[in-house]
Each structure stands twice: as structure tokens, then as C-alpha cells.
Amino acid sequence: MTKQRLILVGNGMAGIRTLEKVLARVPDHYGITVFGAEPHLNYNRIMLSPVLAGEKTFDQIILNGHDWYEKHGIALHAGDKVVGVDRAARTVTSASGLTLGYDKLLLATGSSPVVLPVPGRDLPGVVGFRDLSDVEAMVAAARTGTHAVVIGGGLLGLEAANGLALHGMDVTVLHLMPTLMERQLDEAGGEDIVFRDAARGVHKRVILRDNRVAGAVLYGDTRDGPWYFQLLRDGEDISALRDTLIFGQGVGAVASDPFAAVAALADTAEVCGCNGVRKGAIVAAIREKGCCSIDDVRTHTKASASCGGCTGLVEKLLAHALGDSYKTESGAKPVCKCTTLTHGDVRRLIKVELLKSIAAIMQRLEWSTAEGCASCRPALNYYLLAAWPGEYKDDQQSRFVNERLHANIQKDGTFSVVPRMWGGLTTPAEPRAIADVAEKFAIPTVKVTGGQRIDLLGVKKEDLRAVWTDLNAAGMVSGHAYGKSLRTVKTCVGSEWCRFGTQASMAMGVKLEKMCWGSWTPHKVKLAVSGCPRNCAEATIKDFGVIAVDSGWELHVGGNGGLVVRACHLLCKVETEAEVMEYCGAFLQLYREEAHYLERTAPWVERVTMDYVRARIVLDPEHRELPHHRFLLSQKYEQIDPWAERAAHGVDAHEFAPLARIG
Amino acid sequence: MNAAMNWIEIGSVSDIPRRGARVVKVADGDIAVFRTGNDEIYALRDRCPHAGGPLSAGIVHDRRVTCPLHGQISDLGSGQAQGPEGGCARTLPVRVANGTIRLGVET
Numbered sequence: 199m200t201k202q203r204l205i206l207v208g209n210g211m212a213g214i215r216t217l218e219k220v221l222a223r224v225p226d227h228y229g230i231t232v233f234g235a236e237p238h239l240n241y242n243r244i245m246l247s248p249v250l251a252g253e254k255t256f257d258q259i260i261l262n263g264h265d266w267y268e269k270h271g272i273a274l275h276a277g278d279k280v281v282g283v284d285r286a287a288r289t290v291t292s293a294s295g296l297t298l299g300y301d302k303l304l305l306a307t308g309s310s311p312v313v314l315p316v317p318g319r320d321l322p323g324v325v326g327f328r329d330l331s332d333v334e335a336m337v338a339a340a341r342t343g344t345h346a347v348v349i350g351g352g353l354l355g356l357e358a359a360n361g362l363a364l365h366g367m368d369v370t371v372l373h374l375m376p377t378l379m380e381r382q383l384d385e386a387g388g389e390d391i392v393f394r395d396a397a398r399g400v401h402k403r404v405i406l407r408d409n410r411v412a413g414a415v416l417y418g419d420t421r422d423g424p425w426y427f428q429l430l431r432d433g434e435d436i437s438a439l440r441d442t443l444i445f446g447q448g449v450g451a452v453a454s455d456p457f458a459a460v461a462a463l464a465d466t467a468e469v470c471g472c473n474g475v476r477k478g479a480i481v482a483a484i485r486e487k488g489c490c491s492i493d494d495v496r497t498h499t500k501a502s503a504s505c506g507g508c509t510g511l512v513e514k515l516l517a518h519a520l521g522d523s524y525k526t527e528s529g530a531k532p533v534c535k536c537t538t539l540t541h542g543d544v545r546r547l548i549k550v551e552l553l554k555s556i557a558a559i560m561q562r563l564e565w566s567t568a569e570g571c572a573s574c575r576p577a578l579n580y581y582l583l584a585a586w587p588g589e590y591k592d593d594q595q596s597r598f599v600n601e602r603l604h605a606n607i608q609k610d611g612t613f614s615v616v617p618r619m620w621g622g623l624t625t626p627a628e629p630r631a632i633a634d635v636a637e638k639f640a641i642p643t644v645k646v647t648g649g650q651r652i653d654l655l656g657v658k659k660e661d662l663r664a665v666w667t668d669l670n671a672a673g674m675v676s677g678h679a680y681g682k683s684l685r686t687v688k689t690c691v692g693s694e695w696c697r698f699g700t701q702a703s704m705a706m707g708v709k710l711e712k713m714c715w716g717s718w719t720p721h722k723v724k725l726a727v728s729g730c731p732r733n734c735a736e737a738t739i740k741d742f743g744v745i746a747v748d749s750g751w752e753l754h755v756g757g758n759g760g761l762v763v764r765a766c767h768l769l770c771k772v773e774t775e776a777e778v779m780e781y782c783g784a785f786l787q788l789y790r791e792e793a794h795y796l797e798r799t800a801p802w803v804e805r806v807t808m809d810y811v812r813a814r815i816v817l818d819p820e821h822r823e824l825p826h827h828r829f830l831l832s833q834k835y836e837q838i839d840p841w842a843e844r845a846a847h848g849v850d851a852h853e854f855a856p857l858a859r860i861g
Numbered sequence: 862m863n864a865a866m867n868w869i870e871i872g873s874v875s876d877i878p879r880r881g882a883r884v885v886k887v888a889d890g891d892i893a894v895f896r897t898g899n900d901e902i903y904a905l906r907d908r909c910p911h912a913g914g915p916l917s918a919g920i921v922h923d924r925r926v927t928c929p930l931h932g933q934i935s936d937l938g939s940g941q942a943q944g945p946e947g948g949c950a951r952t953l954p955v956r957v958a959n960g961t962i963r964l965g966v967e968t
Contacts, residue, residue: 857894
């Protein structure tokens with residue numbers, strides 16, 4: 199049987215995707231010829247902006263290599279534009295003079311961009327933004343020119359402007375409308391609900407008509423795209439969801455289960471909008487074709503193969519379907535955009551390569567920026583501090599303002615001050631001194647915190663040292679309420695007063711706080727001690743919680759309140775106070791040495807598993823003693839009250855006083 | 862430049878930590894004076910264009926500063942903030958001679 203002749207005009211995404219579908223359905227039916235005006239293989243046009251910006255190379259956006267054309271016996275005429283079609287004779291003619299006959303003709307040429315019909319539109323240096331040659335022209339112009347004008351402030355125009363600016367050009371954007379990207383962001387008609395979090399770069403807009411979703415624009419956080427799309431397609435009445443619609447499907451109870459949203463998605467829900475791939479097809483590819491990575495899924499289903507916007511969702515589907523055997527790409531994310539190394543890599547290499555300064559890390563590990571960024575610098579500073587106690591000199595300029603000023607910055611630029619109250623206990627003199635300070639410095643708000651201490655809010659930066667001087671004079675020290683460090687040790691009244699108490703929880707809390715204060719940790723650390731199993735100190739949602747029982751103490755670890763409440767895991771039961779201290783020191787040190795920066799104990803324990811923590815701390819006494827000793831060693835250098843250093847000894851004076859006053 | 866500049870001495874380069882900033886108090890609002898890792902000096906209004914946070918308290922990296930309130934990154938040279946929200950903190954001219962910093966104030 200002779201094959202039918204199929205000619206495709208246009209070697210772009212839509213045409214080739216159609217061929218892929220044709221080949222999947224009728225593999226040997228056609229002899230295929232492809233004409234493309236561009237002298238290239240089929241590439242992902244959506245990714246031209248990253249190529250212009252230098253984030254990707256052209257090779258990285260090729261969708262189908264030579265091998266694909268060869269495998270399917272496709273004759274590719276790239277760089278040879280079709281200039282004529284003779285429907286009567288069933289032939290096409292190309293610019294090079296080639297005339298070929300067809301049985302079926304597929305036209306997938308795409309469209310040409312609108313260029314303003316103004317004089318000078320043909321001059322050299324005027325380019326559209328549609329194909330690789332345009333990108334090459336822009337990159338070449340950036341090498342010699344200094345100024346670029348982008349006409350059109352829509353998504354593509356701004357991407358072009360960004361790319362040109364990254365090439366060092368001075369860019370001006372001209373736009374017809376009063377606001378940029380109005381087609382993406384400001385759809386007219388209907389009603390809309392908008393959510394914006396500028397700092398995280400998140401913008402969500404859901405457009406409604408008659409209580410039905412008519413459209414959605416998601417920027418920065420696109421997780422709920424398929425859900426909105428499903429609501430739109432089903433024309434579902436969303437009156438009941440209206441209050442929380444903008445927060446997405448994962449709102450409320452399901453938020454604690456990271457897979458709730460993908461599990462709830464119907465099999466018919468579209469996951470990849472570019473290639474029209476539904477959830478069912480992806481799950482089938484994972485189950486039946488054995489896909490176990492993003493690349494596998496891309497190869498088999500094309501999901502996430504074009505714009506990449508659904509990659510996170512596909513990862514979740516993989517993780518949901520494969521469980522623990524799936525290692526997410528996001529599970530091993532780089533520290534930040536300055537490096538490709540993960541937190542784990544960096545921590546390991548600091549020790550292996552004996553790296554002892556931030557500059558040494560950045561140089562040896564080939565950071566892409568000269569001085570890092572506000573994400574990696576504090577992380578590296580902490581890792582060095584934890585790796586080389588007593589040896590590494592803390593880099594104040596790599597610390598967040600709160601840890602540099604030892605107070606907590608508020609939205610108006612003032613600070614809050616929280617003195618330590620050991621185990622939540624105080625004396626008549628302490629609150630009296632706090633009251634005096636509040637009046638003397640006209641501190642507007644005095645609040646009792648959830649951690650059993652008193653917060654002075656609205657303190658001016660210039661007053662901080664004088665406030666601390668007065669608090670120090672009354673015997674109080676910094677409560678580190680601003681730091682990635684030990685915050686509070688919350689206690690209940692315990693056997694000293696309580697009718698039900700079985701052990702002296704207040705005394706135990708004070709002891710633990712005296713041992714642990716001052717230490718820098720990957721994230722904040724909170725402790726609690728309850729004097730009986732009624733657990734009034736809420737010790738089972740703390741990083742390290744202690745609950746007294748008749749025969750001794752139960753130790754609980756890896757819990758927290760906050761956005762996602764996590765109850766502790768029971769570590770073990772011990773009999774003596776000395777054991778409580780040792781297990782606590784060992785646990786905190788293990789966390790200090792092995793967790794990622796900004797990872798609290800709860801996600802850390804989840805990541806390394808409770809079995810691992812038990813193996814390191816409970817099962818082998820030596821395993822416990824060593825980290826406990828390392829904890830005490832590092833504490834030798836940390837237990838200095840930072841307020842007294844600054845108030846009485848002039849440390850970091852430049853942080854508190856203005857450089858000059860004018861006028 | 863239309864108005865005449867008055868160059869006021871505000872201190873020396875060594876008064877500001879490398880990759881840090883100090884504040885100059887002016888009647889109509891604070892000015893943040895930055896010193897980069899390369900000892901370049903820049904002056905900006907001490908208000909992040911995003912939510913008014915004190916840029917002088919941010920972390921300085923290369924020629925940029927990250928605002929302490931919500932992490933908005935601004936360019937020290939132009940005052941331009943990155944990201945979809947953009948915005949711009951006003952820059953002030955500075956001159957450095959023999960380690961002394963002078964701030965240009967329009968008279």
C-alpha cells in the first residue's frame with residue numbers, strides 16, 4: 199500500500215503537535231513532508247523570552263530533534279518558505295523552487311505580528327518579537343546600541359523589555375493604554391475578585407459573571423489554575439465558594455494535606471493548557487507507562503512540555519501517585535537563584551572543603567552573584583556559625599535587620615522589645631521596671647505574648663539602647679523574640695502549686711531555658727514543659743515539648759502551631775531531669791547541624807523521618823552525648839546578652855545613631 | 862539640573878559598614894546612605910516604594926538592597942524596585958572625596 203502524502207506548512211508548535219497526534223493514531227498512514235520558513239528544528243516559541251533574557255539557550259527550547267524527524271521518516275525543509283499552493287493540481291511550491299504534490303495539506307503557519315503602519319517601519323533595527331531571528335537581532339543590537347524602545351506594554355512587550363535591559367540596554371516602553379498588561383490583568387466586564395501580594399510577586403484575579411467563573415489570571419502562584427478552569431468549563435455556580443474562591447481550592451481543612459487539591463481534581467480536569475492534557479492521562483502515564491519523573495511525563499503526555507506553568511502540579515500528581523518513591527525536583531531546590539547547589543550540598547561542602555567565610559563559599563562553590571542575595575547570605579552566615587563555633591566571626595551585614603538590631607521591626611519601622619521571662623516566671627520588680635520603661639519612652643502598646651512574656655511595641659530605633667539599659671538594670675536580658683533562635687519555654691504551674699501536677703514543671707522550664715538561650719538555630723525554636731498529662735503548657739505543638747508523668751518525663755519533638763499546625767512525635771520517655779537536659783541539647787544540636795536554614799523542626803523531622811531522629815538520639819547513648827556536648831560547647835560563645843553588649847559596651851553603635859542631621 | 866546644588870558633608874565612608882547603610886535625618890524624611898562591598902556610596906529616600914519600609918535596614922548585595930519588610934529589591938543606583946509592582950525610591954546625588962561623603966541638596 200502506498201502511503202498518502204501529507205504536507206505540513208509551518209514547522210511550529212501547533213503543526214508538529216498535530217503531526218504527533220496523527221502519528222499516534224495512524225502511525226504508517228502518511229509520508230510526511232514539513233516546510234518551515236525558519237531554518238530551525240521545531241522549538242518552543244513560548245520560551246523565546248527566557249532565551250532573550252539569557253536564562254535558556256536555544257538548544258534547551260528545541261522540542262523535536264533531528265532524530266524525531268528521522269524516526270518518523272519526515273522530510274524537513276527548514277528555511278524554505280512555501281510561496282504557492284495549487285489546489286487544482288494539489289501541489290505546493292517553495293521559495294527555492296521545489297514543487298511537491300500532496301494528498302492532504304495542513305496549513306499551520308501561525309500569524310505575523312502587527313507592526314505599526316508608520317513611516318520608518320522598514321528601517322534597520324526595527325524588529326518584531328516572534329521568532330528566533332528576532333531574538334538574535336535584538337541580542338546583536340544590544341551589543342552595539344545603548345537604547346531600546348519597546349512598543350507595546352503587554353506581556354510579550356514587557357518580557358522583551360526585561361530581556362533587553364538584562365543585556366544592558368536602557369529601555370523605554372511605550373504603551374497605548376494607561377496601564378501595562380491591561381489585557382492580562384484588567385479584563386473589563388463582569389465582576390472580579392483580586393488578590394495581590396506584591397512582595398511574593400503573586401497576583402490572582404478571578405472574573406465572575408452571574409456567580410460563575412468567566413476567567414482567571416494567575417501570576418506567581420498558579421497552583422489553582424486547573425481548578426478555576428474546571429469551574430469555568432463546568433459553569434458551576436460558585437455562590438457558596440465566593441468568600442474563599444480567590445484563595446484557591448486548598449483553603450480550609452484540606453490545606454494541611456498537600457495533596458488534597460490534586461486528589462480532589464477530576465480525571466477530566468485539564469492540567470496542561472498548552473497541550474490539552476488532562477489529569478487522567480497523566481495519572482495513566484504514571485501508573486501504566488511507569489513514568490517516574492517530570493521528563494518521563496513530558497515525553498509520554500506532553501504535559502508541562504510547553505510553557506511549563508503546570509510543572510508544579512504535575513510534580514504533585516507524581517508525588518501523590520508514587521508516594522515516597524518519588525523524589526520531587528522541588529525537594530532538592532537550590533538555596534536561591536545565586537547557585538544550583540541545595541542547602542544540603544552547601545552544608546556538606548562547608549565541612550568537606552573547610553570553607554570558613556561567606557566569600558570563600560561563594561568563590562569555591564561558584565556563586566553566580568558577587569555578593570549573594572538576601573536569601574542566601576543569612577543562610578550561609580548561619581551554616582558557618584554552626585559549623586565553626588567560636589571560630590567564625592558572625593557577619594552582621596548578612597543578618598536580617600531584627601537579628602542585627604536585636605529587636606523586631608514593625609510595619610511602621612519602629613521596633614518591639616521582649617525581655618526574657620525565664621519559664622514564663624516573673625517577679626514583682628520586673629513588671630514594675632517594664633511599666634516604668636513603657637511610660638518613660640511613651641511606648642504605645644504593651645502586650646502579653648503567647649509565649650508568656652511581655653512585648654513592648656512601637657519603640658523607636660533611637661530609643662532601643664536606652665530601653666535596654668533600663669531593662670538590664672532591673673536584671674532582664676534579651677528574649678530573642680526577633681531571632682532564629684530559642685524563643686520561649688512555656689510552662690504550666692506544675693506540682694509547686696497545682697492540685698494535679700506531678701512534677702515541678704516551672705523549675706524544669708527555667709532550667710531548660712537557661713541551657714538553651716542565646717543559641718542560633720535554622721529557624722525559631724519554642725519549648726514547653728507541662729506538669730501533668732493535661733498538658734496546659736501545650737507542649738505537644740512545640741519544637742521540644744516535655745510532659746511530666748508519674749514515672750518521669752515524656753519528650754515530644756517536631757511540633758508547631760502556625761499556618762499548618764503539626765502535633766509533636768513522641769521521642770521517648772526518660773526518668774531524670776539530667777536526661778531531659780541531655781536529650782534536649784542533643785535534639786537541638788542535631789537540628790542545628792542538619793536542618794536547612796528557615797526549616798523548622800516539624801518539616802525537618804518530616805523530611806529526615808522520626809526513625810532517623812530516634813536512631814540518632816535515643817538508641818545509642820554515644821550518639822546522644824556527642825551532639826549534646828557540641829551544643830554546650832557552642833553555647834559557650836553564644837550566651838552573652840546582646841542588649842547589654844549594645845547598651846553598655848557600645849557594640850554596633852552605628853546601627854542605632856543617625857549618620858548626620860541636616861536642617 | 863535646574864536648581865543649584867548645596868553639597869553638605871554628612872560623614873566619612875568608614876562610618877558606614879561595607880554592605881550596609883546609615884540614615885541621614887532631614888526635616889522632610891530620612892535619607893538612607895549606602896556603602897556597597899566595592900565602597901561605592903549611594904543615597905536614596907529611606908522609604909521602599911512598595912510599602913514604605915526603611916531601606917536603610919535592608920540587606921545590601923552587589924548594587925541592590927532588599928527591603929526588610931516584604932523583601933522588595935531596589936537598585937541603589939536608580940532607586941528602581943524590581944518585580945511586577947515596580948516603583949522607585951528617589952535618589953539623591955552624592956560626592957565622595959578623600960573619604961568624605963557630601964550629599965547634594967537642592968537649594
